[in-house]
Amino acid sequence: MATKAKSAEVPATADSSGDGVRRRDFLNVAAVSFAGVGGVAALAPLLVQMSPSADVLALATTEVDISKVQPGQGIKTQWRKQPVFIRNLTPKEIQEANAVSLSDLRDPETLAQRTKPGKANWLITLGVCTHLGCVPLGIGEGETKGPYGGYFCPCHGSMYDTAARIRQGPAPKNLMVPEYKFTSPTIVQIG
Amino acid sequence: MSFSWAKPYEPKNPFMRWLDERLPLPRLVYGAIGGGYPVPRNLNYFWNFGVLAGIFLTVQIVTGIVLAMHYYATTDGAFTSVNQLIMRDVNAGWLLRYAHMNGASFFFLVTYIHIFRGLYYGSYKAPRELVWMLGLVIYLLMMATGFMGYVLPWGQMSYWGAQVITGFFSAFPIIGEPLRVFLLGGYAPDQAALTRFFSLHYLLPFVIAGVVILHIWALHIPGSGNPTGVDVKSEKDTLPFHPFYTAKDGWFAAAMLLAYCLVTFFVPNYLGHPDNYIQANPLATPAHIVPEWYFWPFYAILRSFTVDFILPAKLWGVLAMFASILLLFFLPWLDKSPVRSGSYRPVFKRFFWLLVIDVLILGYIGGAPINWWRVALGQAASAYYFIHFLVILPLVSAFETPLPLPISISDSVLHGEAAEAAPVGQKAPRRGSTATAG
Numbered sequence: 001m002a003t004k005a006k007s008a009e010v011p012a013t014a015d016s017s018g019d020g021v022r023r024r025d026f027l028n029v030a031a032v033s034f035a036g037v038g039g040v041a042a043l044a045p046l047l048v049q050m051s052p053s054a055d056v057l058a059l060a061t062t063e064v065d066i067s068k069v070q071p072g073q074g075i076k077t078q079w080r081k082q083p084v085f086i087r088n089l090t091p092k093e094i095q096e097a098n099a100v101s102l103s104d105l106r107d108p109e110t111l112a113q114r115t116k117p118g119k120a121n122w123l124i125t126l127g128v129c130t131h132l133g134c135v136p137l138g139i140g141e142g143e144t145k146g147p148y149g150g151y152f153c154p155c156h157g158s159m160y161d162t163a164a165r166i167r168q169g170p171a172p173k174n175l176m177v178p179e180y181k182f183t184s185p186t187i188v189q190i191g
Numbered sequence: 192m193s194f195s196w197a198k199p200y201e202p203k204n205p206f207m208r209w210l211d212e213r214l215p216l217p218r219l220v221y222g223a224i225g226g227g228y229p230v231p232r233n234l235n236y237f238w239n240f241g242v243l244a245g246i247f248l249t250v251q252i253v254t255g256i257v258l259a260m261h262y263y264a265t266t267d268g269a270f271t272s273v274n275q276l277i278m279r280d281v282n283a284g285w286l287l288r289y290a291h292m293n294g295a296s297f298f299f300l301v302t303y304i305h306i307f308r309g310l311y312y313g314s315y316k317a318p319r320e321l322v323w324m325l326g327l328v329i330y331l332l333m334m335a336t337g338f339m340g341y342v343l344p345w346g347q348m349s350y351w352g353a354q355v356i357t358g359f360f361s362a363f364p365i366i367g368e369p370l371r372v373f374l375l376g377g378y379a380p381d382q383a384a385l386t387r388f389f390s391l392h393y394l395l396p397f398v399i400a401g402v403v404i405l406h407i408w409a410l411h412i413p414g415s416g417n418p419t420g421v422d423v424k425s426e427k428d429t430l431p432f433h434p435f436y437t438a439k440d441g442w443f444a445a446a447m448l449l450a451y452c453l454v455t456f457f458v459p460n461y462l463g464h465p466d467n468y469i470q471a472n473p474l475a476t477p478a479h480i481v482p483e484w485y486f487w488p489f490y491a492i493l494r495s496f497t498v499d500f501i502l503p504a505k506l507w508g509v510l511a512m513f514a515s516i517l518l519l520f521f522l523p524w525l526d527k528s529p530v531r532s533g534s535y536r537p538v539f540k541r542f543f544w545l546l547v548i549d550v551l552i553l554g555y556i557g558g559a560p561i562n563w564w565r566v567a568l569g570q571a572a573s574a575y576y577f578i579h580f581l582v583i584l585p586l587v588s589a590f591e592t593p594l595p596l597p598i599s600i601s602d603s604v605l606h607g608e609a610a611e612a613a614p615v616g617q618k619a620p621r622r623g624s625t626a627t628a629g
Binding site: 031035044045046048049050051053054055 | 253254257260261280281282283284286287441442445
């Protein structure tokens with residue numbers, strides 16, 4: 001472009017006597033900048049359409065009735081289209097979890113930190129392996145719980161203990177504990 | 192590209208030089224739409240519409256790809272996915288859908304102006320016959336794409352549009368009805384038809400883009416035409432595409448996009464039909480069924496045949512409608528006048544404007560409800576359409592005396608006035624008077 005070299009000087013010399021800067025250069029820079037800003041603005045709807053819409057975000061809380069879950073049992077439910085494991089731990093499992101020293105853990109957390117006060121038997125975690133997102137085995141009846149009595153991910157062999165903490169295998173973190181609260185002794189609201 | 196004075200691509204940046212030696216893509220772009228493509232300097236605003244059509248094709252492809260991310264091509268889900276999911280739930284979905292809907296109308300609008308530009312200025316004449324014919328191929332593909340896209344929301348107009356348009360094929364004797372059933376994959380539009388229309392509606396725009404490349408390639412062999420129709424004779428007659436025509440196209444594109452935004456944001460449904468917000472009902476046809484506005488002239492021709500004459504009226508209507516477009520492929524040989532531009536053809540010019548009025552009348556008739564005088568007017572206008580191309584045009588080109596053509600493009604631009612040749616902001620000294628500051 002014939003005026004390109006001069007156009008670049010516009011900001012630097014705009015306050016000076018104006019030598020070398022023509023009205024046309026200003027118009028040129030202004031028009032192209034305006035078109036550029038407009039073009040970028042036009043990209044916004046093309047991108048925001050990808051993000052979750054309001055009806056998807058509206059699924060962000062789920063209420064679960066846990067009255068039927070006996071000690072030693074667990075249920076699988078859904079929150080934000082992701083599996084959630086709700087497990088009623090037996091006193092033996094709680095004891096096993098508490099017996100582990102924190103220094104042995106890759107992601108050190110006590111069972112108490114992973115449950116609500118006075119509800120140490122209710123272990124609620126996402127059923128999403130922190131390695132690459134598979135659903136670990138161990139919540140359903142007859143599924144292997146792995147050598148640590150918690151969960152076992154069949155994809156790449158991550159093993160979790162009774163507090164759903166990572167003990168062995170490639171996963172970096174314990175199974176995530178979602179935000180939740182007991183709205184009544186038998187109802188849990190997740191999210 | 193085609194002229195000896197076209198500037199060759201000379202990259203200064205070492206990386207661009209490196210790239211050019213291995214993959215001369217920047218060279219191709221430079222020669223096609225950059226400083227390396229010399230364009231006649233006298234183009235008027237009617238020469239902006241090809242670029243505009245390209246812009247709207249891009250808008251349609253981009254918004255369409257995004258809409259396809261949210262659309263369900265099922266007879267149960269299509270209507271809901273468009274009217275609830277896309278229009279209400281998807282972030283900015285309403286904008287994308289309205290942009291796509293009205294983008295189609297604007298694509299056709301600028302294409303029609305582009306086609307009539309070609310008709311007036313003789314853009315179909317040698318050596319640009321293939322440019323014209325490839326353009327017609329693009330137009331036919333646009334019609335197919337536009338029609339199939341209109342079916343996708345699966346509203347009442349969508350459904351009955353699909354029924355009527357595929358019904359065209361049933362007009363042909365013997366093979367007609369089996370052909371229609373084959374095209375639909377059923378006896379009436381249903382899941383099979385919807386899914387194949389969606390597939391083809393996604394495919395055809397890319398085919399259009401491919402033919403557009405051929406269209407531009409064929410155009411750049413002789414170079415762009417111009418309002419005088421006189422061939423480029425020297426470098427004085429041309430300007431490099433960039434920055435001169437990129438700037439002009441840029442500003443005009445901005446103006447047209449402004450109009451597009453006005454419609455999209457303020458009257459997004461003005462060009463549509465309310466009935467298409469009712470879900471498809473195979474048991475009830477809407478009382479007044481018309482296609483989208485860009486098909487109205489052809490719809491009028493279709494409806495103009497009301498009496499059986501040797502062949503059934505239905506077949507005549509369909510044949511005439513297809514013929515009205517196929518006819519245009521023969522235009523380079525129907526109009527044999529060596530003068531390209533209508534500006535130098537006084538008789539042709541009058542008939543050109545009559546044709547414009549005729550097509551507008553056909554458009555009005557095609558969009559309006561049927562009554563006795565509209566049918567009669569539509570028949571007259573349809574007849575005139577064919578008479579224009581088959582009788583008037585050959586006769587005019589044989590008997591007309593054209594006006595004297597300018598010697599060259601630069602000569603026609605300057606009108607012999609030295610002042611007009613001077614750079615902007617400077618006055619050339621007038622002969623016989625002293626130049627004063629001013």
